[in-house]
Amino acid sequence: xxxxxxxxxxxxxxxxxxxxxxxxxxxxxxxxxxxxxxxxxxxxxxxxxxxxxxxxxxxxxxxxxxxxxxxxxxxxxxxxxxxxxxxxxxxxxxxxxxxxxxxxxxxxxxxxxxxxxxxxxxxxxxxxxxxxxxxxxxxxxxxxxxxxxxxxxxxxxxxxxxxxxxxxxxxxxxxxxxxxxxxxxxxxxxxxxxxxxxxxxxxxxxxxxxxxxxxxxxxxxxxxxxxxxxxxxxxxxxxxxxxxxxxxxxxxxxxxxxxxxxxxxxxxxxxxxxxxxxxxxxxxxxxxxxxxxxxxxxxxxxxxxxxxxxxxxxxxxxxxxxxxxxxxxxxxxxxxxxxxxxxxxxxxxxxxxxxxxxxxxxxxxxxxxxxxxxxxxxxxxxxxxxxxxxxxxxxxxxxxxxxxxxxxxxxxxxxxxxxxxxxxxxxxxxxxxxxxxxxxxxxxxxxxxxxxxxxxxxxxxxxxxxxxxxxxxxxxxxxxxxxxxxxxxxxxxxxxxxxxxxxxxxxxxxxxxxxxxxxxxxxxxxxxxxxxxxxxxxxxxxxxxxxxxxxxxxxxxxxxxxxxxxxxxxxxxxxxxxxxxxxxxxxxxxxxxxxxxxxxxxxxxxxxxxxxxxxxxxxxxxxxxxxxxxxxxxxxxxxxxxxxxxxxxxxxxxxxxxxxxxxxxxx
Amino acid sequence: xxxxxxxxxxxxxxxxxxxxxxxxxxxxxxxxxxxxxxxxxxxxxxxxxxxxxxxxxxxxxxxxxxxxxxxxxxxxxxxxxxxxxxxxxxxxxxxxxxxxxxxxxxxxxxxxxxxxxxxxxxxxxxxxxxxxxxxxxxxxxxxxxxxxxxxxxxxxxxxxxxxxxxxxxxxxxxxxxxxxxxxxxxxxxxxxxxxxxxxxxxxxxxxxxxxxxxxxxxxxxxxxxxxxxxxxxxxxxxxxxxxxxxxxx
Numbered sequence: 001x002x003x004x005x006x007x008x009x010x011x012x013x014x015x016x017x018x019x020x021x022x023x024x025x026x027x028x029x030x031x032x033x034x035x036x037x038x039x040x041x042x043x044x045x046x047x048x049x050x051x052x053x054x055x056x057x058x059x060x061x062x063x064x065x066x067x068x069x070x071x072x073x074x075x076x077x078x079x080x081x082x083x084x085x086x087x088x089x090x091x092x093x094x095x096x097x098x099x100x101x102x103x104x105x106x107x108x109x110x111x112x113x114x115x116x117x118x119x120x121x122x123x124x125x126x127x128x129x130x131x132x133x134x135x136x137x138x139x140x141x142x143x144x145x146x147x148x149x150x151x152x153x154x155x156x157x158x159x160x161x162x163x164x165x166x167x168x169x170x171x172x173x174x175x176x177x178x179x180x181x182x183x184x185x186x187x188x189x190x191x192x193x194x195x196x197x198x199x200x201x202x203x204x205x206x207x208x209x210x211x212x213x214x215x216x217x218x219x220x221x222x223x224x225x226x227x228x229x230x231x232x233x234x235x236x237x238x239x240x241x242x243x244x245x246x247x248x249x250x251x252x253x254x255x256x257x258x259x260x261x262x263x264x265x266x267x268x269x270x271x272x273x274x275x276x277x278x279x280x281x282x283x284x285x286x287x288x289x290x291x292x293x294x295x296x297x298x299x300x301x302x303x304x305x306x307x308x309x310x311x312x313x314x315x316x317x318x319x320x321x322x323x324x325x326x327x328x329x330x331x332x333x334x335x336x337x338x339x340x341x342x343x344x345x346x347x348x349x350x351x352x353x354x355x356x357x358x359x360x361x362x363x364x365x366x367x368x369x370x371x372x373x374x375x376x377x378x379x380x381x382x383x384x385x386x387x388x389x390x391x392x393x394x395x396x397x398x399x400x401x402x403x404x405x406x407x408x409x410x411x412x413x414x415x416x417x418x419x420x421x422x423x424x425x426x427x428x429x430x431x432x433x434x435x436x437x438x439x440x441x442x443x444x445x446x447x448x449x450x451x452x453x454x455x456x457x458x459x460x461x462x463x464x465x466x467x468x469x470x471x472x473x474x475x476x477x478x479x480x481x482x483x484x485x486x487x488x489x490x491x492x493x494x495x496x497x498x499x500x501x502x503x504x505x506x507x508x509x510x511x512x513x514x515x516x517x518x519x520x521x522x523x524x525x526x527x528x529x530x531x532x533x534x535x536x537x538x539x540x541x542x543x544x545x546x547x548x549x550x551x552x553x554x555x556x557x558x559x560x561x562x563x564x565x566x567x568x569x570x571x572x573x574x575x576x577x578x579x580x581x582x583x584x585x586x587x588x589x590x591x592x593x594x595x596x597x598x599x600x601x602x603x604x605x606x607x608x609x610x611x612x613x614x615x616x617x618x619x620x621x622x623x624x625x626x627x628x629x630x631x632x633x634x635x636x637x638x639x640x641x642x643x644x645x646x647x648x649x650x651x652x653x654x655x656x657x658x659x660x661x662x663x664x665x666x667x
Numbered sequence: 668x669x670x671x672x673x674x675x676x677x678x679x680x681x682x683x684x685x686x687x688x689x690x691x692x693x694x695x696x697x698x699x700x701x702x703x704x705x706x707x708x709x710x711x712x713x714x715x716x717x718x719x720x721x722x723x724x725x726x727x728x729x730x731x732x733x734x735x736x737x738x739x740x741x742x743x744x745x746x747x748x749x750x751x752x753x754x755x756x757x758x759x760x761x762x763x764x765x766x767x768x769x770x771x772x773x774x775x776x777x778x779x780x781x782x783x784x785x786x787x788x789x790x791x792x793x794x795x796x797x798x799x800x801x802x803x804x805x806x807x808x809x810x811x812x813x814x815x816x817x818x819x820x821x822x823x824x825x826x827x828x829x830x831x832x833x834x835x836x837x838x839x840x841x842x843x844x845x846x847x848x849x850x851x852x853x854x855x856x857x858x859x860x861x862x863x864x865x866x867x868x869x870x871x872x873x874x875x876x877x878x879x880x881x882x883x884x885x886x887x888x889x890x891x892x893x894x895x896x897x898x899x900x901x902x903x904x905x906x907x908x909x910x911x912x913x914x915x916x
Binding site (some may be wrong): 048051052055066067068069070071073075076083085087103122124125126127128129130131132134135137139140141142143160162165166169172173176177179180186188211240241242245274277279280282283303329408409412413415477479482527529571573574578579581582640661 | 679695697698699701702705707709712713715716717718720722723724725726727728729730732745747748752755756775778782783784785787788791792793795796797798799800801802803805806807808809812813814817818819821822825826828829851853856858859870913
């Protein structure tokens with residue numbers, strides 16, 4: 001018997017959310033003033049939640065490990081945010097956004113949550129514009145849209161290649177306003193080290209002041225985790241250096257189930273690895289696939305010629321190029337979903353067609369787009385018989401206005417000019433669809449403990465569509481949690497302030513202090529990065545773009561051995577009672593060393609391919625991912641029992657009442 | 668390549684700091700500057716020393732966390748990039764490189780190359796927002812058309828990453844470019860009009876209170892800004908502030 005109750009409201013899909021909002025419990029304004037809420041993380045989900053809850057009257061304490069809430073990694077999201085506005089009159093609707101998201105997620109998400117996401121998507125755009133977020137506009141002054149992978153409409157709102165930055169600064173401004181009013185107390189450079197449970201409910205956290213090293217107790221009536229994803233388990237990813245799984249992992253160890261940890265998104269268009277000193281990978285936005293065409297040479301002679309520099313890629317004629325996405329998936333072409341595009345790149349590179357020294361890169365080419373836009377510009381500016389140079393110049397200007405900052409970023413990193421030669425790209429770990437299991441109210445299996453944004457599992461199934469992460473983070477923070485948290489807090493109006501002097505707080509603080517001191521005084525041999533890099537290699541090679549039973553079993557025992565060695569031999573310089581970045585890395589990596597094992601265990605137990613999870617044992621004759629709906633149409637929610645891979649599996653069956661399950665096809 | 672690094676080391680806010688020299692070897696030109704510092708720190712850790720503390724996070728030039736004065740220039744010798752986007756191909760074998768924190772009274776050093784930029788947050792808290800609560804009932808996003816040019820100019824101002832290089836570059840440690848960028852963004856958009864006057868006054872008052880210096884229109888801020896925020900934003904801030912001062916309270 002499953003312990004999981006998703007609390008999905010009764011009734012027709014399209015009425016569930018409005019009916020639920022009308023029927024859940026409320027907390028009156030006077031009572032909100034005596035209720036405290038802790039929000040951990042200040043990305044899109046955390047900032048928007050903290051600001052909105054404070055506006056409603058709750059007392060909010062917000063925590064971030066960075067020096068300012070504005071620096072959370074949502075800031076780096078490039079391409080855009082989806083919303084079912086149908087401003088382009090191309091037949092978009094709430095239902096289509098819902099359908100595309102469930103299909104794109106390979107039918108492994110919860111219908112009711114996704115429909116709610118699609119419903120509130122339009123409010124997000126209204127809210128952000130009201131805050132002064134400068135989205136891209138057309139000459140008539142109305143909002144512009146573009147297309148993203150896995151859909152056939154233009155519903156993505158954007159601000160050049162800096163959409164995440166603009167949305168986060170919008171949420172940060174709302175948060176700043178509440179900080180100024182005293183409704184949010186902001187704790188910068190603080191790290192959540194553990195959650196504190198009293199009578200089974202989440203009633204506070206233990207935090208570490210990263211400047212002084214002091215271990216602090218903070219109480220609240222509810223705790224909201226918005227700490228992002230766990231992609232850095234792979235060491236190399238597009239995540240920020242500080243992005244970590246610790247808040248999510250700590251609550252998992254205290255009773256919150258972890259759902260679908262094997263669902264990781266490998267993004268197809270990132271700058272390839274250049275050396276073993278590499279500290280992170282840089283994404284080139286999916287929006288580039290609107291205008292860029294992906295290809296490798298048809299012949300291996302040309303591959304060699306490009307590698308040894310005797311041929312330049314622009315010298316290859318159209319006939320000598322294999323636009324493999326257009327060839328394999330004519331209906332969606334270069335705009336297939338991320339998982340499909342990544343595997344196709346891997347297939348070509350494994351077959352020996354990779355175009356850089358390591359054989360791990362494909363081309364993303366803008367020449368055709370530059371020519372196409374150049375001709376349009378020449379026409380509209382009245383140039384008769386433009387020369388090829390005119391067309392290139394005009395077309396380059398258009399590309400520059402759309403993607404200028406991305407092209408600059410690419411050139412700074414690679415020293416190649418992408419206006420003149422195609423970009424080289426390769427897939428890299430980018431996002432994690434899995435996360436803390438939550439019910440319809442976004443509450444975890446621990447009462448009073450919530451998870452929002454990338455930290456939860458709820459909306460993207462086995463693969464997230466482009467421009468949907470920003471949508472989900474803001475939907476959860478602005479438009480879901482402000483309503484649903486009241487249902488729990490309504491019972492707390494007479495509770496009064498939660499004391500931090502209880503034995504539960506003392507025990508949690510002691511545990512954290514011991515952990516920190518153990519790491520700081522370990523006197524081992526190797527740095528934290530030494531272990532993190534090894535974990536990353538195990539994960540990438542055995543739990544990456546393609547997985548099989550043998551490799552996953554090996555990975556689990558390798559991670560266990562590595563973890564043992566880490567605790568014996570890791571070397572952390574400095575002390576616990578000072579600003580100590582190596583110590584911060586150490587306790588985060590200690591958690592990744594457990595998290596990685598659970599990811600492999602989940603991947604092992606899911607004997608089907610779904611979205612970002614590709615089991616080599618489960619593929620079609622054409623090499624496409626093959627789902628097994630009869631046996632695996634469930635959410636795998638893991639309950640911690642002591643050893644990560646020995647967690648108890650709880651299954652939440654996914655019921656599809658509004659969408660027919662099909663094998664995804666983008667052909 | 669082989670390099671000599673002269674780095675500001677300071678144990679904490681209360682201890683006096685000094686420059687210390689380090690040698691690194693076999694540095695690849697493809698490394699980023701921060702990856703080179705990673706290599707140095709790995710070396711220091713293996714030798715039993717105390718690694719250099721520095722702020723960094725996204726390593727793709729957008730979070731605004733990294734902050735090093737390299738050979739006297741905030742974010743180093745190249746234009747329009749942050750420290751994390753600087754690559755070692757900008758240096759030569761045998762170079763000596765000086766690395767210091769941002770220097771400004773309003774950015775006190777916390778440790779080594781890490782400074783406290785809380786003053787920037789407090790300036791935004793003083794008025795760098797539109798006072799709109801979350802609701803599903805604001806007007807439709809397309810209800811007010813905004814001329815593309817205004818939206819684009821507002822966007823350019825809004826790309827400020829709040830790193831503080833403008834302050835570090837200024838001989839007076841002025842924050843006018845940072846404040847000007849936010850005031851401009853909201854002054855250019857219809858949504859920012861209602862609070863336009865108060866915003867300019869309150870943000871400038873907070874800027875003064877934090878101890879940032881006066882602007883003498885030298886332009887070092889814009890020259891060093893990794894996001895190429897234009898000096899026009901300072902001119903616009905001056906206009907906004909002047910106008911606000913003349914319309915009374």
